Amino acid sequence: MSQPTVTYAIKRLEEHYACQLVEKSSSNRVLHLTQPGKVLANHAREVLIEIEKTEKAVERSKKNLLRIGLPPLITSDIMKKFGTHDEELEIFRQSQLVQLGSRDLMRLLVRGDLDFSLLGSLEPISHAHLTSQLLYKKEFFVIVSKDHPLADRKEISFKEVLEETFILLDEHHVHMTAFKRLNARFDDLAQSTVVLTDSNLVLSFIEENLGIGLMTDLTLFPEYPNLVKIPLVEEEKTVFYISYAHPNEGEPQALLSSFIERLERCEK
Structure with a gap:
């Protein structure tokens, strides 16, 4: 992007927000953000992250693909609570399964790289961009x-x-x-x-x-x-919380919704 284009874009933003976003240092050579400029830059970064997450979710939706996170220990325990009915296991045949530890899966979920994940944590899960539900607890x-x-x-x-x-x-x-x-x-x-x-x-x-x-x-x-x-x-x-979580934008796909309903019927 050329310098005139950047300068014009900054000017338009300053006109829109009615404040100075960029200023020169005392040497008149180096540009840096004003306080309003820093606020705008922080929000812009968040918007770009959300756009990237949305693009990933839309691409998976176009392919009718779910990416599901499954911590091995938790998944093994939950599967014991399921029956052997084909419809209960259908989601595993139609999804890309990601088997990692809960800490890694949480990072992928927040980054928009998963549609859903089972998770283990030491506190109840609370995140502004996730919908989560506690399934049951275990102690260490x-x-x-x-x-x-x-x-x-x-x-x-x-x-x-x-x-x-x-x-x-x-x-x-x-x-x-x-x-x-x-x-x-x-x-x-x-x-x-x-x-x-x-x-x-x-x-x-x-x-x-x-x-x-x-x-x-x-x-x-x-x-x-x-x-x-x-x-x-x-x-x-020390308590181990077993939960599920998914991005809170929009409704989960029908297959995922059915799986969530089945999970919530698991014996506590």
Whole structure:
């Protein structure tokens, strides 16, 4: 874009808003935004982001394509609550499925790259551009092998396991945030960690008594009968919120609406 075009566009904007948006520095060489100019620039950036998100959604709609985010642990748990009726699973055949941790899926959803996602979070989801609904809640447990010395405990404080080796899911999952929050209460003294990307591998390592974990019981039983979950003491209990969310512009497609209705009938 040529300099005269930019200058003319700025002049038109200044006439429209009846204020100066750009001014020169004292050296008369460098242009910078005035305070009203900064306000307009910030809003313009938001508008451009919304336009980009709208274009993505329209393109997917033209192709009759849904992009759905599915965190593996949550999806596995929810699928147990579904029946085997074909109509309940039809959405998975007609959608592009994105399987990532909840933190990554939330970023994609906000960016407009997903039409819908299941999500795990440490607080109820609240976002200006998303419609969300809590489905149910789980609590975090200290997970140990049945052969671990702590396996017979009825409850435990995080303070008691600071010297243990933790087997954890990586930063793409909410579980790591839960661990960091608890650890921060005790001056980050728990430092021996093994970080993995796959939940099944995490649970297998714990089952072999190579360390302990901090997880919900979404996929523990009966798949892992040699693992024991120990509740945290009352003042340290950490809640895992399982929700769905989608952009709040317009109504969801019919297939997605049916899936949402089925999700909301899941046992709490």
